[in-house]
Amino acid sequence: MPVSNTPLLDDVSFPADLRKLKPAQLRQFADELRTEVIDTVSTTGGHLGAGLGVVELTTAIHYVFNTPEDRLIWDVGHQCYPHKIITGRRDRIRTLRQGGGLSGFTKRSESEYDPFGAAHSSTSISAALGFAIANKLNDKPGRGIAVIGDGAMSAGMAYEAMNNAEAAGNRLVVILNDNDMSIAPPVGGLSAYLARIVSSREFLGVRQLARRIASKLPKALYDAARKTDEYARGMTMGGTLFEELGFYYVGPIDGHNLDHLIPILENVRDAAEGPCLIHVVTEKGKGYKFAEEADDKYHGVAKFDVISGKQDKGPGGGPPAYQNVFGETLAKLADSDPRICAITAAMPSGTGVDKFAKAHPDKAFDVGIAEQHGVTFAAGLAAQGMRPFCAIYSTFLQRAYDQVVHDVAIQNLPVRFAIDRAGLVGADGSTHAGSFDITYLATLPNMVVMAAADEAELAHMTYTAALHDSGPIAFRYPRGNGTGVPIPDKLEQLEIGKGRIIKQGTKVAILSLGARLEEAKKAAERLEARGLSTTVADLRFAKPLDEALIRKLLTTHEVAVTVEEAAVGGLGAHVLTYASDNGLTDAGLKIRTMRLPDIFQDHDKPELQYAEAGLDADGIVDTVLKALRHNSASVEDAGARA
Numbered sequence: 001m002p003v004s005n006t007p008l009l010d011d012v013s014f015p016a017d018l019r020k021l022k023p024a025q026l027r028q029f030a031d032e033l034r035t036e037v038i039d040t041v042s043t044t045g046g047h048l049g050a051g052l053g054v055v056e057l058t059t060a061i062h063y064v065f066n067t068p069e070d071r072l073i074w075d076v077g078h079q080c081y082p083h084k085i086i087t088g089r090r091d092r093i094r095t096l097r098q099g100g101g102l103s104g105f106t107k108r109s110e111s112e113y114d115p116f117g118a119a120h121s122s123t124s125i126s127a128a129l130g131f132a133i134a135n136k137l138n139d140k141p142g143r144g145i146a147v148i149g150d151g152a153m154s155a156g157m158a159y160e161a162m163n164n165a166e167a168a169g170n171r172l173v174v175i176l177n178d179n180d181m182s183i184a185p186p187v188g189g190l191s192a193y194l195a196r197i198v199s200s201r202e203f204l205g206v207r208q209l210a211r212r213i214a215s216k217l218p219k220a221l222y223d224a225a226r227k228t229d230e231y232a233r234g235m236t237m238g239g240t241l242f243e244e245l246g247f248y249y250v251g252p253i254d255g256h257n258l259d260h261l262i263p264i265l266e267n268v269r270d271a272a273e274g275p276c277l278i279h280v281v282t283e284k285g286k287g288y289k290f291a292e293e294a295d296d297k298y299h300g301v302a303k304f305d306v307i308s309g310k311q312d313k314g315p316g317g318g319p320p321a322y323q324n325v326f327g328e329t330l331a332k333l334a335d336s337d338p339r340i341c342a343i344t345a346a347m348p349s350g351t352g353v354d355k356f357a358k359a360h361p362d363k364a365f366d367v368g369i370a371e372q373h374g375v376t377f378a379a380g381l382a383a384q385g386m387r388p389f390c391a392i393y394s395t396f397l398q399r400a401y402d403q404v405v406h407d408v409a410i411q412n413l414p415v416r417f418a419i420d421r422a423g424l425v426g427a428d429g430s431t432h433a434g435s436f437d438i439t440y441l442a443t444l445p446n447m448v449v450m451a452a453a454d455e456a457e458l459a460h461m462t463y464t465a466a467l468h469d470s471g472p473i474a475f476r477y478p479r480g481n482g483t484g485v486p487i488p489d490k491l492e493q494l495e496i497g498k499g500r501i502i503k504q505g506t507k508v509a510i511l512s513l514g515a516r517l518e519e520a521k522k523a524a525e526r527l528e529a530r531g532l533s534t535t536v537a538d539l540r541f542a543k544p545l546d547e548a549l550i551r552k553l554l555t556t557h558e559v560a561v562t563v564e565e566a567a568v569g570g571l572g573a574h575v576l577t578y579a580s581d582n583g584l585t586d587a588g589l590k591i592r593t594m595r596l597p598d599i600f601q602d603h604d605k606p607e608l609q610y611a612e613a614g615l616d617a618d619g620i621v622d623t624v625l626k627a628l629r630h631n632s633a634s635v636e637d638a639g640a641r642a
Contacts, residue, residue: 006032014088015062015113026258030059034287036090037081042306044096045427046104049285049297050079053179053255054147057280058082060261061145061175064269069141071115071131075124075148077105078299079177080114087113097427099604105431119431120399121369122155124148125174129161132171132275143171150178151346154368159245162277166246170274178252179284242277251279256286296349319482323420325455326477327352329462329491330389330418331359339387340466343378345371351391351420371396375403375415382413387466391418394434394476401440408472409444415472416465417441422451422476423515423565424596424610429603434476435596438513438570441474442543448496449542450475451514451564455482457540463491478515478565480606497544505533508624509557511550513539513564513571516615520563523620532624542571545578554579559590559627563620565610567596590627594620 004010008025009032012018021029034055041048059082061072067087074080084102085093088111095101106114116127128144135142152158153176165172242249250268253260261280268276284299285291290309291298304311334340334356341363348354348366357364367374371392378388397404397419408415422434442449448468452458452475461475502517508527512520517538524534537553539546542564554560562572572593579585596613610616614623 006036008032009036009085009090012086013090015067015086018059018062018086021063023258023262026059026063026262030056030258031287033059033082033085036085036093038288038306040081040085040093040096041301042304043094044098045300045302045304046081046097047078047299048288048301049291049294049299050076050149050179051081052286052288052291053282053284053297054079054177055082055287056256056258056261057147057175057177057282058086060258060265061147062086064262064265065143065145066141068112068115070143070145071128072113072145073116073124073128073131073147074106074118075146075152076121077118079147080106083113084111087111097603099602099608103429103603104427105429117431119428120396121152122148122158124152125158125161125165128174129165129168129172132168136168136171143173144168145173145175147175147177150176152369154346154370156370156372162242162245162247165275168275170271170276172275173268174247174275174277176251176277176279177255177282178279179282247275247277248273249277249279251277252281253279255280255282319484320455321352321481322452322455322458322477322479323350323352324355325352325458325482325487326391326418326420326462327355329459329487330466331356333463333466334360334363337387337466339385340389341365341381341386342389342391343367343374343381344391345369345374345396347391347393347396350393351418353391371400372403375400376407378415379403379407379411379413382408382415383411387414387416387469389416389418389462389465391420393421393432394419394437395421395432397437398440404441404472405444409446412446412471414469416468417472417474418462418465419474419476421479423478424601424606424613425479426606426609427603430600433601434478434565435567437474437476438542438564438566439568439573442570442574446471447543448473450494450540451542452477453512453515453517453538453540454485456485456487457538458482459487460492460494464494464496467493468496476514483518494540497541497546499537499539499541499546499549501549502536502538503534505535506556507558508532508534509553509560510534510536510620510624511539511553511560511562511571511575512536513542513562514566516563516565519610519615519617520620522617523624526617526621527624530625539571542574545574547578550575550578551582551584554584554589554591555587557589559592559624561592561594561620561623561627563594563615565596565615568593568598570595592623592627594623 008029034052037051089102092102097104103110105119106117108114108117124146125148128146132144250264253264268278285297302311302313330342342353342356343365344351344353345367346369348357353364367377375390378390381388419437425432438449441447450461452461458477465473465475503524510520510524520536524536527534562575564571572595585591594615601609
């Protein structure tokens, strides 16, 4: 029998098992847990750095608090892998982010130890407060425990929650995980404030003095002084901001020192005061050299070799990533247009704004995890004559919808929305899917909505948006690499609301919007092989529609199919409304709309997700053939019944 490298972890299936260990065993347990996380992510890929940073904290929380009765809520959820391993899911942990496997985030349907689903930032304190107050109102035991990062504290929602937290009393515990970074380096005053507390000369001086004095005390008093050391930090330097919001502040404390964490968490657990905020300082990527040394701390990694740290990123070369096409195009445009500037919300590399920032550092603004502010900030810039590009993932722009409506659209301000991660996104699943932006943007008066079919179109659309000063404009593009088409040196200003014909036919018309165009072309080839002459149109615009082109296609073809990487209410709905308003279906046109299904699709490889959604070439062909068969069958049936 081989000797296990994780003997303590092997005996812990649930937190109740963890609580049977002696405090002296927890260091070894944490080391084993860290090894398991590294080994797991090396085979699955995923978010590594955040999980490594909270191994000790995860261990301490589950050891001290009575989870799941005490509701533990991880903000965002990037750091939840150690939590999943010790809450009954170790046997499935290597299915992480794989089709049919464990989610990369907390998920209510997965475990009672995941009381609240998360993947977006800054929701944890509000949710934990809800759990705490519900238990208080029903006179039930149980706390709400929120673990939130310093980057997430830049979102106003976190302060809104803390401002209302006092009523929860000692039932609410907020653990501020200060790892000095979100995905990008943190921005804003709070992060600087926290960093100053930890690193200030005054603080360190007081602490060293206290240590020197304590070292000369009798052992019993010295031990007591050592235990109060971390409390002294808060007393000498502050927590004032949080105390003004009604919190009992403890910290800052070393989040990797279990000898400090355990007694402090026990004291907080047993305290009559509250709500409590524990300021814990951790290091993202802790315990794995390659993560510690990386700029992004191995935030999100592909599969990798544990020994060398080398990531398996697949074959090199190939088409550029869409976000880089956007960032590089915008940087070139800004060379000759001083009014262009770019805004991102804590995702500079994910949106391509890092490329722009390198070329134009004074015109790139990372507002942190603050999408609402980012949109209204862009509106102010636009109102003052600038040409702002607000580059935000589709799923995160949802958080600023009120600002899009109230501060941009109603005022008809020329804010340019560069919407990344449009459509399905693979391993991140439903929480990060860009499913709804066409629907929620195209419904707004004054808004122009474009969707790029390839990287060349994205470059043209970036240029078109830069020159569009008459109102707001948005262009969407998917995650990942382009199709390989060359990007022209001379960019084209697209005519607003005008599509293009890719292939001309006579019987079937495929009206494509966005990156399903390649699948539409494949479908057309297969339909042609069946003797069905097929037109493929790239509409380019969901709003305004190319009404002349749509009218022509709907009145000259027997079957018309719209195809989009978006939820119901998008292009298909607008085409149907136009057709209905103008009587274009009265003559018996067979029209079908293809879109994402009315479900939140689980994580999987993107190509499998689209196949499941029926939005691949097979799905398009099947939709056309069913439309033809259905209608002919209906005629036959009607004749038989007469």
